[in-house]
Amino acid sequence: VAWSNLAGPLFRELMCARRLAGALLVALLAASIPAKGDDLAAAVKAYDNKDYQSALSIWRGYAQEGHAEAQYALGVAYYKGEGVKQSLDQAIAWFRKAADNGHQIAMFNLGAAYWEGRGVRQNYAQAAEWWRRSADKGEAVAQYNLALCYLSGKGVESDLHKASHWIALAVAQNHPDAEQVRLIIEKEMGQSGAEANQSSRENSTDSSKTQPQGSLTAEASTTDYVDANYTSASAGAGSAVARLGGQGSSAFSRLASG
Numbered sequence: 001v002a003w004s005n006l007a008g009p010l011f012r013e014l015m016c017a018r019r020l021a022g023a024l025l026v027a028l029l030a031a032s033i034p035a036k037g038d039d040l041a042a043a044v045k046a047y048d049n050k051d052y053q054s055a056l057s058i059w060r061g062y063a064q065e066g067h068a069e070a071q072y073a074l075g076v077a078y079y080k081g082e083g084v085k086q087s088l089d090q091a092i093a094w095f096r097k098a099a100d101n102g103h104q105i106a107m108f109n110l111g112a113a114y115w116e117g118r119g120v121r122q123n124y125a126q127a128a129e130w131w132r133r134s135a136d137k138g139e140a141v142a143q144y145n146l147a148l149c150y151l152s153g154k155g156v157e158s159d160l161h162k163a164s165h166w167i168a169l170a171v172a173q174n175h176p177d178a179e180q181v182r183l184i185i186e187k188e189m190g191q192s193g194a195e196a197n198q199s200s201r202e203n204s205t206d207s208s209k210t211q212p213q214g215s216l217t218a219e220a221s222t223t224d225y226v227d228a229n230y231t232s233a234s235a236g237a238g239s240a241v242a243r244l245g246g247q248g249s250s251a252f253s254r255l256a257s258g
Helices: 008-016 038-048 052-064 068-080 088-100 104-116 124-136 140-152 160-172 178-205 218-227
Strands: 023-025 240-243 255-257
Touching (some): 023 104, 038 052, 038 068, 068 088, 068 104, 088 104, 124 140, 140 160, 160 178
């Protein structure tokens, strides 16, 4: 069933659940940047000790050689303004390099940037594509977001079966909101099947009596559901998370310990 045909009570249930994760994941931990050699291990230790210049001097060399984790680390540094002047443009540029080299969190970050139009021109289709790439590599929050894209039909064509597929993967990884969304998708799929059976029976008697079952317009529902109900994404225990487009003088300042 199309998102535009979503019944009012179910839509309210979705609204109450506080959905789409639209944050940049900006963790810089030993667990999030696997050290390949003593230099990278030293860079992580220096960064944790707030010796940013030492960390950056190591990461820059590896980043220029195409090392994805080092490129991601530079993106984080520019995003947070640690050891360098804060620059969303530079952060996005380094996240893109890391993503092109297969870094799944960098892929997620590009999706978040395109979704909110931060540092790039807003493009929901691009956001969904980057989340798909990240989801393919096993990033749970990307799987969760992609499921919501397929549920809402924003950035991709609405597809409940694909929504069910991706949310099941997020559930398997214990994403905190995924189980509730899975139940909602199952309910919607059941409603869709029931409506299809009813429609088939009605068409067999008098096709002229068939009427649309919609209650909310697609434009209103997707705007309220996807844009107005962000929740912070989680990169794992001990991670730092920053909202894109947060309130205050700088988007970089909105950090919360995971």
